[in-house]
Amino acid sequence: MVTSTEDMRVTQFMARIERGEKIEATDWMPDDYRMVLVKFIQMHGVSEIMGAYPEKEWVPKAPSLRRKLGIMSKVQDEIGHGQLLLRVAEELAAPLGATRESMIEDIYTGRIKFHNVFHMPAPSWADAGVIGWLVDGAAIISQAALLDTSYAPYARVLKRICAEESFHMQHGESIILSLAEGTPEQRQMLQDAVNRWWESLMFFFGPPEISESARVMLKYRIRERTNEELRQKFLTRYVPRIRSIGLTIPDEALSYDRNKEQWTYTQPDWQRFGEIVRKNSGPMSQARIALRKSAHTDQAWVREAMKRTADSVHVSVLGK
Amino acid sequence: MTTDSEHSSGLYEAYEVFVQYDVLEPHQYVGSVLASSTDMALIVARENFLRRDKAHSLWVVPKQFIAVKTSEDVDFFAVEFDRDYRRVDGYSDNARRWKAFKQRAMEIDEVVEDVKHAGSGNPEEQITPGDGFATESAPTQKGR
Ligand SMILES: [Fe+2]
Ligand SMILES: [Fe+2]
Numbered sequence: 349m350v351t352s353t354e355d356m357r358v359t360q361f362m363a364r365i366e367r368g369e370k371i372e373a374t375d376w377m378p379d380d381y382r383m384v385l386v387k388f389i390q391m392h393g394v395s396e397i398m399g400a401y402p403e404k405e406w407v408p409k410a411p412s413l414r415r416k417l418g419i420m421s422k423v424q425d426e427i428g429h430g431q432l433l434l435r436v437a438e439e440l441a442a443p444l445g446a447t448r449e450s451m452i453e454d455i456y457t458g459r460i461k462f463h464n465v466f467h468m469p470a471p472s473w474a475d476a477g478v479i480g481w482l483v484d485g486a487a488i489i490s491q492a493a494l495l496d497t498s499y500a501p502y503a504r505v506l507k508r509i510c511a512e513e514s515f516h517m518q519h520g521e522s523i524i525l526s527l528a529e530g531t532p533e534q535r536q537m538l539q540d541a542v543n544r545w546w547e548s549l550m551f552f553f554g555p556p557e558i559s560e561s562a563r564v565m566l567k568y569r570i571r572e573r574t575n576e577e578l579r580q581k582f583l584t585r586y587v588p589r590i591r592s593i594g595l596t597i598p599d600e601a602l603s604y605d606r607n608k609e610q611w612t613y614t615q616p617d618w619q620r621f622g623e624i625v626r627k628n629s630g631p632m633s634q635a636r637i638a639l640r641k642s643a644h645t646d647q648a649w650v651r652e653a654m655k656r657t658a659d660s661v662h663v664s665v666l667g668k
Numbered sequence: 669m670t671t672d673s674e675h676s677s678g679l680y681e682a683y684e685v686f687v688q689y690d691v692l693e694p695h696q697y698v699g700s701v702l703a704s705s706t707d708m709a710l711i712v713a714r715e716n717f718l719r720r721d722k723a724h725s726l727w728v729v730p731k732q733f734i735a736v737k738t739s740e741d742v743d744f745f746a747v748e749f750d751r752d753y754r755r756v757d758g759y760s761d762n763a764r765r766w767k768a769f770k771q772r773a774m775e776i777d778e779v780v781e782d783v784k785h786a787g788s789g790n791p792e793e794q795i796t797p798g799d800g801f802a803t804e805s806a807p808t809q810k811g812r
Contacts, residue, residue: 370691372725414753421754488776493783500691507692514776518759521773525765573783580788585774588794592771604791611788 365569370500373439384564385499386441387460393433394455395462399483400426401636402466406476418519419476425512432505439501456641458628464621465548467630474527474534474541480520482545482586486552488513489582498569528593535594542590543598551616553579583611678702682731683709685717691724700731 358378364371371377400423407423410416438448454460465483470476491510497503527538554575558566565571587604590597601614624630628637680702686695698717703709709728718726737744752758763773772794782789 418753418758421751488779489783492776492780495780496784503692504694510776510780515754515756515759517774517776518756518762521762521766522759525762528769529765573786577786577788578783581782584789584791585779585782585794588791589766589771589774592766592769594769609788609790 365498368569369498370503371498372500380564381568381570382440382443384561384568385502385570386437386444386446387561388565388570389433389437389440389502390451390454390460391462393430393437394451394460395466396426396433397430398455398462398466398636398640399487400430401639402468402470402632403476403479405470406473409473410476411473415523418522419480422480422516422519425516429509429512432508436501436505452640452644456637456644461625461628464551464625464630465545466636467624467628467633468544468548469632471544472537472541474524474537475544477520477523477527477538478541478545480516481524482520482542482549482590483552484513484516484520485586486549486582488517489578489585490553493573493578494571496569497571524593528595538593539595542595546598547616548621549582550579550613551618551621553582555618580611583613587611680704681709683713683728684731684734685709685713686727686729687717687721687723688725688727689721689723695725695727701728703728706730 357376361371361376361378361381371381403419403426404423407416407420410419434448434451438446438451441451451460455462465479465486470479488510491506491513495503495506495510497506524538527534554562556574556576556579558574562571562574566574583602583604587597587602599614601612603612604610605612624633628634681704682700682702683706684700685698687698688695701709701712701716703712706728710726713726713728739745766773
């Protein structure tokens with residue numbers, strides 16, 4: 349009977365997961381494992397790419413040549429992370445008919461979402477610093493928590509990404525330290541940026557409730573930490589540091605409860621940010637998506653020309 | 669190194685062999701074998717390179733399908749500038765600057781270690797009392 353073989357395979361697969369084994373692209377896997385991974389990794393990859401946009405806006409306006417080189421390197425890294433991740437996602441999604449082209453098209457047809465933070469504006473150099481420091485800080489915590497994921501190709505790519513993120517961490521800190529050591533105006537600029545980003549950062553980790561797809565991910569050991577655990581870790585690491593440089597966190601309810609060993613904080617506007625992500629309706633969503641779309645469609649002829657050249661070279665070599 | 673004409677003139681074909689020793693490590697080039705087919709190349713590679721070592725995965729690739737750049741092409745591998753702005757060591761002054769704010773510099777290794785455990789952790793351990801880095805020195809993990 350078909351169902352019993354299927355059941356047996358699922359049981360064997362779960363036994364592998366429970367033994368802590370890693371799954372490869374060519375291994376048999378249940379459909380829901382594949383589906384949830386494709387969506388998650390594609391969203392991760394697309395967020396890396398869309399995440400380069402707010403910082404890319406600061407490449408021409410960086411305050412010194414060294415800062416320009418630094419932020420340019422970081423933007424390159426983020427696009428590189430996007431490419432590594434999409435490679436993993438498209439291989440998994442190949443049986444479902446997805447390609448690199450379709451995965452990029454999904455951004456502007458709205459079929460794939462990207463992180464709320466990358467829908468927001470970065471009006472000052474301090475925003476570039478706060479993105480590097482706190483948004484990357486939050487992303488590093490989320491990615492580090494995935495290093496032990498059950499899907500091996502994802503784990504290997506994450507290992508590489510985390511190694512590069514250690515530069516992003518230092519790069520972001522370096523920018524904000526310079527502002528924190530600077531004039532009252534520079535410090536105010538930094539405070540304004542923290543005020544702008546704080547709520548987005550709380551939203552970034554996702555709702556405290558465990559969603560259906562989060563449940564599937566926990567079951568298959570795709571991830572082992574919950575949204576709330578990661579947000580708590582972020583607060584533990586960053587609140588003391590933000591305060592140490594004399595900044596105020598724009599949340600009066602924020603405090604650490606020693607007895608519960610938990611942070612209390614004001615919930616971000618789940619409704620508003622949820623809508624921004626779902627409908628791509630944030631202040632910068634449409635402008636950045638339009639840029640991504642034009643990069644993809646305006647250069648379609650280049651991709652095709654390169655492919656034709658490669659094909660004709662191949663034919664002439666084989667024809668000899 | 670063999671040339672194209674050398675390996676195409678023989679009866680068998682040359683295959684390059686890559687072994688992945690651990691599931692989380694990349695495949696590593698270990699050497700090459702001569703074989704009559706891809707299947708045989710896998711068997712010969714298994715015999716030549718994996719008589720003792722435990723491996724997770726083995727690849728053989730016909731040598732002719734490997735595109736190569738060597739250090740002979742100096743321009744290709746040239747690093748145009750001093751690129752320390754791209755590396756962690758280009759920002760080594762961060763630690764001293766944090767210290768001026770009575771704060772400890774953070775390293776990615778400790779974050780990696782931290783997220784392995786449940787719970788929020790203690791925010792007081794993040795603060796440096798006095799001027800030292802005494803509270804909790806960043807654990808340096810192997811290989812990361
Ligand atoms: Fe990244
Ligand atoms: Fe990053």
